[in-house]
Amino acid sequence: MKKVLKYVLYDIMRNRFVIAYTLLLLIISLSFFSFEVTPGKGVISLLNINLIVIPLVSIIFASTHFYNSYEFLELLASQPLSRKTIFFSQYLGVAISLLISFLIGVGLPVVLYEGTETGLRLILTGSILTLVFVSLAFLTAVITKDKAKGMGLALAVWFYFSVVYDGLVLTIFLNFSDYPMEKATVIFSLFNPIDLARILVLIKMDVSALMGITGAVFQNFFGSSIGLIMSLLTLLIWFVSPILLAFSKFNKKDL
Numbered sequence: 001m002k003k004v005l006k007y008v009l010y011d012i013m014r015n016r017f018v019i020a021y022t023l024l025l026l027i028i029s030l031s032f033f034s035f036e037v038t039p040g041k042g043v044i045s046l047l048n049i050n051l052i053v054i055p056l057v058s059i060i061f062a063s064t065h066f067y068n069s070y071e072f073l074e075l076l077a078s079q080p081l082s083r084k085t086i087f088f089s090q091y092l093g094v095a096i097s098l099l100i101s102f103l104i105g106v107g108l109p110v111v112l113y114e115g116t117e118t119g120l121r122l123i124l125t126g127s128i129l130t131l132v133f134v135s136l137a138f139l140t141a142v143i144t145k146d147k148a149k150g151m152g153l154a155l156a157v158w159f160y161f162s163v164v165y166d167g168l169v170l171t172i173f174l175n176f177s178d179y180p181m182e183k184a185t186v187i188f189s190l191f192n193p194i195d196l197a198r199i200l201v202l203i204k205m206d207v208s209a210l211m212g213i214t215g216a217v218f219q220n221f222f223g224s225s226i227g228l229i230m231s232l233l234t235l236l237i238w239f240v241s242p243i244l245l246a247f248s249k250f251n252k253k254d255l
Contacts, residue, residue, distance in 0.1 A: 004076065004085060008093030012065070018097055021057060025049070025105025039114035040205065043122055046106060047201055050126040051194050054102065055133040056158050062094045062137030063154040067147040083251045091243060095134045102130050118204040125197035128235045132193045133158070135242035142249045165192045190231075193238040200231055 012018055028049065033042040069090060076086045106126055110119040140153040169188050189195045 004081070004089040005092055008089055009096060012093055012097040013100075015097075017061065018101055021061075021098075022101040022105045025101065026109065029106050029109035033109055033113040040118070043110070043114050043118055043201070044205070046110065046122060047198065049106070050122060050129060050201075051198055052162060054126055054129050055162065055194060058098055058130050058133035059137040059140075059154045059158050060151070061098065062134040063141050063151055065094050066090065066138060066141040067150060070145075084247070087247050087250050091134070091138055094138075095131055098130050098134060099127055102126055118201065121201050121204055125200055125235075128239060129193060129197055131239045132235065132242075135239055135246065139242040139246040139249075142246045142253065161192055161194050166195070190234050193235055196231055196235060200228075 029042075029046060032045040033039060036042040036045065073086060073090070077083070103123070107123045110123055113119075136157050137154055140157060141150050144150045144153065169185075172188075173185075189199055
């Protein structure tokens with residue numbers, strides 16, 4: 001597995017898109033911290049990159065790589081290699097490459113300018129979101145062999161978590177506004193990794209105070225040790241579950 005992973009990782013790290021992605025993140029991060037008066041505002045600006053750009057690039061690049069490597073996967077499958085080695089070498093190659101790009105482009109400037117717990121949470125949540133959406137990308141790619149359908153499904157997954165989910169939750173709150181829904185917001189947030197990442201960073205910036213009673217509920221739960229552990233475990237589930245399901249389907253798939 002090490003030899004295959006080394007080849008995949010070396011091939012991806014030389015990819016012009018990955019290099020450009022790293023440099024773009026680095027330029028944007030340095031710009032935010034340079035133009036803002038306080039580093040905290042730079043972190044808030046980078047949070048938007050974490051929640052929108054990172055998941056989008058991760059799921060699109062990972063899906064594209066999987067489909068473009070299909071002939072290579074067929075070649076590996078004809079060799080005395082297990083499906084587990086083939087699949088996870090591809091996954092780890094993509095995940096590690098994008099993770100390195102994120103840590104260089106966003107993590108390094110954050111550590112230099114805002115190496116506080118808030119900054120470290122931004123790096124942690126961005127790293128986990130990268131892994132989560134690479135996992136979701138591999139799952140959507142394994143589900144359908146057609147590249148157009150697979151890419152469409154990947155975009156639909158990103159759009160659902162980034163836009164649609166919050167709209168659905170808001171609709172539920174409006175329809176049940178006569179009932180106490182504050183505690184329900186905590187449960188709803190666990191079903192969306194992007195929302196969960198957003199809350200974990202904002203809680204440390206005291207921005208939750210602007211959210212009224214709901215913000216107080218978030219502060220009491222996610223600000224506690226139990227809430228933090230549960231949040232990280234939930235994000236871990238979002239990362240592990242899709243990739244295990246994808247491997248299960250890949251292992252039974254006729255290449």
